[in-house]
Amino acid sequence: MRIFTRSLALAGGLLVVTAPLASAHVTVTPDTTASGGYAVLKFSVPHGCDGSGTTKVSVQMPESIPTVSATIGYNWTINKVMTPLPKPVDIGHGKTINERVSEVVYTANAPLPDGYRDTFELSVKLPEGKAGDKLVFPVIQTCEVGETSWIETPAPGQDPEALAHPAPTITLTAAEAEGSTASTATSTDSGTRDIAFVGLGLGAIGAALGLFAAVRSRKE
Ligand SMILES: [Cu+2]
Numbered sequence: 001m002r003i004f005t006r007s008l009a010l011a012g013g014l015l016v017v018t019a020p021l022a023s024a025h026v027t028v029t030p031d032t033t034a035s036g037g038y039a040v041l042k043f044s045v046p047h048g049c050d051g052s053g054t055t056k057v058s059v060q061m062p063e064s065i066p067t068v069s070a071t072i073g074y075n076w077t078i079n080k081v082m083t084p085l086p087k088p089v090d091i092g093h094g095k096t097i098n099e100r101v102s103e104v105v106y107t108a109n110a111p112l113p114d115g116y117r118d119t120f121e122l123s124v125k126l127p128e129g130k131a132g133d134k135l136v137f138p139v140i141q142t143c144e145v146g147e148t149s150w151i152e153t154p155a156p157g158q159d160p161e162a163l164a165h166p167a168p169t170i171t172l173t174a175a176e177a178e179g180s181t182a183s184t185a186t187s188t189d190s191g192t193r194d195i196a197f198v199g200l201g202l203g204a205i206g207a208a209l210g211l212f213a214a215v216r217s218r219k220e
Helices: 002-023 180-219
Strands: 027-030 038-045 054-060 076-092 095-112 118-125 134-136 139-143 147-150 169-171
Touching: 027 169, 038 054, 054 118, 076 118, 095 118
Parallel strands: none
Antiparallel strands: 027 038, 038 118, 054 095, 054 139, 076 095, 134 169, 139 147
16 A cells, blocks of 8 residues: 555656646747737747757747737847738738738847746737637747757647647637627626616615614604
């Protein structure tokens, strides 16, 4: 029994140690995936290249996202690589562009040591696409020694978890209904208003009952 419990503890310990490392790859976390929506994409770099510190991170942008606004980072110099477009693209608000941001390159002022993480946020307009469409953001991580290319995408039917260096990827969801954020706001407002009215009403009834009881007891 003692051997059994010890080996169980050992196995448990191993699981705990290895689990976070395996899943801690360069990833992207969008605050929304709604087709055509404005999203903030948070890229995270959780470790270096085989123990070596990160000196540069380059994020390649899909053609369907031609413009991007990058959040300033204290330790990184940001460079947007521009690529000419075959024809002008209307990006709304009466603006037309002739070149797109094909890559966002972060160069470290001081290497990000292995064992430390950092995140990089990009504000973008997601393309008008179908739910299920994939947006792939290949990332090249350059380190003091070596480089890691997070560019792999799964073959049809392949488990993405099985990839050694998966490219950060998001899956589009259906577009949000027009004004959906606004409508939810108003519905909540009217909801609270109703509750407030009910509360007021009950309060008034309570007060009236109290008054009535007081008057009656005085009469008696
Ligand atoms: Cu990893």
